[in-house]
Amino acid sequence: EKGGFDSFMDKEIHDQPQAIADTLLGRMDASGKLVLDEMNVDESVLKSIDKIVVVACGTAAYAGQVAKYAIEHWCRIPTEVELAHEFRYRDPVVNEKTLVVAVSQSGETMDTIMAVRHARQQGAKVIAICNTYGSTIPRESDAALYTHAGPEVAVASTKAFLSQIVACYLLGLYLAQLRGNKFSDEVQAILTELQAIPDKLAKVLENKQQVIDLAHSQQDTQSVLFLGRHVGYPVAMEGALKLKELAYIHAEGFAAGELKHGPIALIDDGQLVFIVVPTVRGRDSLHAKVISNIQEVRARGANTIVIAEEGDEAVREYASEVIYVPRTPTLLAPLLTTVPLQIFAMELATAKGLNVDQPRNLAKSVTVE
Numbered sequence: 001e002k003g004g005f006d007s008f009m010d011k012e013i014h015d016q017p018q019a020i021a022d023t024l025l026g027r028m029d030a031s032g033k034l035v036l037d038e039m040n041v042d043e044s045v046l047k048s049i050d051k052i053v054v055v056a057c058g059t060a061a062y063a064g065q066v067a068k069y070a071i072e073h074w075c076r077i078p079t080e081v082e083l084a085h086e087f088r089y090r091d092p093v094v095n096e097k098t099l100v101v102a103v104s105q106s107g108e109t110m111d112t113i114m115a116v117r118h119a120r121q122q123g124a125k126v127i128a129i130c131n132t133y134g135s136t137i138p139r140e141s142d143a144a145l146y147t148h149a150g151p152e153v154a155v156a157s158t159k160a161f162l163s164q165i166v167a168c169y170l171l172g173l174y175l176a177q178l179r180g181n182k183f184s185d186e187v188q189a190i191l192t193e194l195q196a197i198p199d200k201l202a203k204v205l206e207n208k209q210q211v212i213d214l215a216h217s218q219q220d221t222q223s224v225l226f227l228g229r230h231v232g233y234p235v236a237m238e239g240a241l242k243l244k245e246l247a248y249i250h251a252e253g254f255a256a257g258e259l260k261h262g263p264i265a266l267i268d269d270g271q272l273v274f275i276v277v278p279t280v281r282g283r284d285s286l287h288a289k290v291i292s293n294i295q296e297v298r299a300r301g302a303n304t305i306v307i308a309e310e311g312d313e314a315v316r317e318y319a320s321e322v323i324y325v326p327r328t329p330t331l332l333a334p335l336l337t338t339v340p341l342q343i344f345a346m347e348l349a350t351a352k353g354l355n356v357d358q359p360r361n362l363a364k365s366v367t368v369e
């Protein structure tokens with residue numbers, strides 16, 4: 001059932017093009033308009049919401065953090081992302097005008113279930129983004145938008161993460177479409193670009209040998225840092241989480257802009273640093289800012305592994321190594337840039353002789369608070 005792969009995780013990483021294609025399937029009509037039949041919440045309610053709160057844990061929460069950049073931009077609705085266990089116990093301001101989005105692969109994460117219950121008690125509408133049909137979270141929500149990633153067996157989440165980003169984006173695009181906001185051209189363009197992601201993901205996977213070699217050369221590494229900005233920031237945190245879970249290595253993800261506010265003190269000779277570089281045509285010259293961050297850590301001796309889009313030659317000068325991924329709009333880049341980080345963590349753990357499907361101390365779904 002591993003389909004010829006060495007582990008479920010390896011299989012699930014390679015399932016990702018199909019997982020994205022399946023999550024998009026049947027959700028657009030012939031004219032390219034989004035049709036989300038399962039959106040069982042009154043359109044008038046969806047038009048009147050004035051705040052979105054995404055609640056989730058672990059990797060699912062990072063998917064929410066990526067989605068926040070997109071949803072706020074397309075919908076102009078203030079969007080917060082909160083760890084479900086923190087949300088539940090801090091007396092959050094939630095009411096009939098709040099849309100709570102509960103993201104969960106399993107649908108059985110107790111912390112997220114408790115957050116859903118709390119939100120509904122306060123009168124909020126709850127939409128579940130979930131990969132498991134009929135599980136508790138979609139059952140207890142007002143509506144469910146399923147990711148169609150297929151069963152995820154490995155404890156470390158991979159294809160569920162990318163599918164969660166896509167499903168959150170579909171929700172954001174749907175709300176933008178419904179509320180008729182001024183970004184409608186961009187919304188259409190993004191839908192078209194989303195359809196191209198499975199092929200681009202296949203290309204990222206074709207180039208995996210570079211990442212495998214890199215991971216095998218780093219098996220004695222004690223600490224790895226990940227930097228990102230904008231949507232690359234949650235990707236950096238997800239890369240760090242994968243490495244902690246699988247290879248038991250100390251790893252941290254930072255917002256690149258935060259470097260000089262403290263973390264740069266960690267940089268010493270040989271420190272391995274991954275940098276997720278924003279697209280060249282991205283907003284607010286973020287690209288140039290991240291290049292200067294690479295320069296700063298390189299000047300202090302870091303071993304800089306850069307993930308950038310094809311054609312981005314500017315990164316080469318300060319990179320020890322560049323991993324290129326196909327070009328895509330800024331907001332879609334996490335669907336590509338995450339994959340080399342997944343492969344790196346899996347291969348490093350494999351090189352250390354660890355079980356990548358069943359890391360120590362972890363369960364696939366955390367059904368206690």
Ligand code: M6R
Nearest residue numbers: 058059060104105106109156157
């Ligand atoms: O089933 P869920 O999506 O609710 O699970 C949430 C987290 O427990 C999960 O993403 C966890 O962080 C994974 N082990 C990450 O790889």
